[in-house]
Amino acid sequence: NAGVMQNPRHLVRRRGQEARLRCSPVKGHSHVYWYRQLPEEGLKFMVYLQKENIIDESGMPKERFSAEFPKEGPSILRIQQVVRGDSAAYFCASSLSSRASDGYTFGSGTRLTVV
Amino acid sequence: QQQVKQSPQSLIVQKGGISIINCAYENTAFDYFPWYQQFPGKGPALLIAIRPDVSEKKEGRFTISFNKSAKQFSLHIMDSQPGDSATYFCAATGGTSYGKLTFGQGTILTVHP
Numbered sequence: 528n529a530g531v532m533q534n535p536r537h538l539v540r541r542r543g544q545e546a547r548l549r550c551s552p553v554k555g556h557s558h559v560y561w562y563r564q565l566p567e568e569g570l571k572f573m574v575y576l577q578k579e580n581i582i583d584e585s586g587m588p589k590e591r592f593s594a595e596f597p598k599e600g601p602s603i604l605r606i607q608q609v610v611r612g613d614s615a616a617y618f619c620a621s622s623l624s625s626r627a628s629d630g631y632t633f634g635s636g637t638r639l640t641v642v
Numbered sequence: 643q644q645q646v647k648q649s650p651q652s653l654i655v656q657k658g659g660i661s662i663i664n665c666a667y668e669n670t671a672f673d674y675f676p677w678y679q680q681f682p683g684k685g686p687a688l689l690i691a692i693r694p695d696v697s698e699k700k701e702g703r704f705t706i707s708f709n710k711s712a713k714q715f716s717l718h719i720m721d722s723q724p725g726d727s728a729t730y731f732c733a734a735t736g737g738t739s740y741g742k743l744t745f746g747q748g749t750i751l752t753v754h755p
Contacts (some may be wrong), residue, residue, distance in 0.1 A: 531685075533685075540655070558741060560741060560742065560743075562743075562745075567748070568747060568748070569648070569731055569745035569746055569747045569748050570731070570743070570745045571745070572687065572742045572743065575741065575742055576741060583740060583742060586742075609731065618685050618686070620685075620741075622741055624741075625740045625741050626674075626689065626740075626741055627674055627676065627733075627735045627741040627742075627743055628674050628676075629741075630690075631676075631688065631741060631743075633678075633686045633687070634684050634685050635683070635684055635685045635687035636684075
């Protein structure tokens with residue numbers, strides 16, 4: 528039973544390019560959360576999605592960032608026109624329900640470096 | 643009101659010693675308090691969690707102590723081992739936060755052999 532799969536593990540982008548981060552949840556999980564971790568800091572919530580719906584995007588920057596979780600396929604976090612400040616580790620978590628106590632599992636993350 | 647403050651930032655302990663990490667929260671709607679362990683290059687992994695209806699929870703060498711009135715909780719690692727060397731995060735959620743976790747800043751634990 529595979530856990531949360533994130534790819535790519537490492538991503539290098541030049542300033543101004545687009546970054547696409549993918550997250551495949553645990554089989555049977557329909558709730559996905561994205562977090563960002565800056566060096567030597569805790570994880571910061573970005574967005575919570577259920578299949579085809581954005582439930583809470585209160586942690587997402589207003590511009591350049593978007594997320595989706597289509598009916599089929601992985602959840603995608605998209606960053607347009609990346610800047611150096613976007614360099615961070617991005618983690619996805621999935622759960623069985625909207626409760627953090629319900630099988631909440633993190634992936635190994637995507638480390639984005641903007642050069 | 644959504645903050646969770648964690649201390650210390652780093653901790654060095656000798657093998658066999660007790661590691662203690664503390665967290666404080668502000669939001670009284672929080673009702674679930676997990677601790678995560680993270681190794682370099684990996685995602686956070688759930689270690690142990692507690693709800694405010696109990697004051698202590700123990701799983702093996704790991705114990706959470708919870709003080710609801712002070713809005714504080716702590717992780718105790720007994721008989722610390724070099725393999726416990728990792729970054730530890732406390733977190734909290736509850737109320738209308740759904741599964742949105744609010745994390746502390748993290749504690750880098752080093753256990754010397």
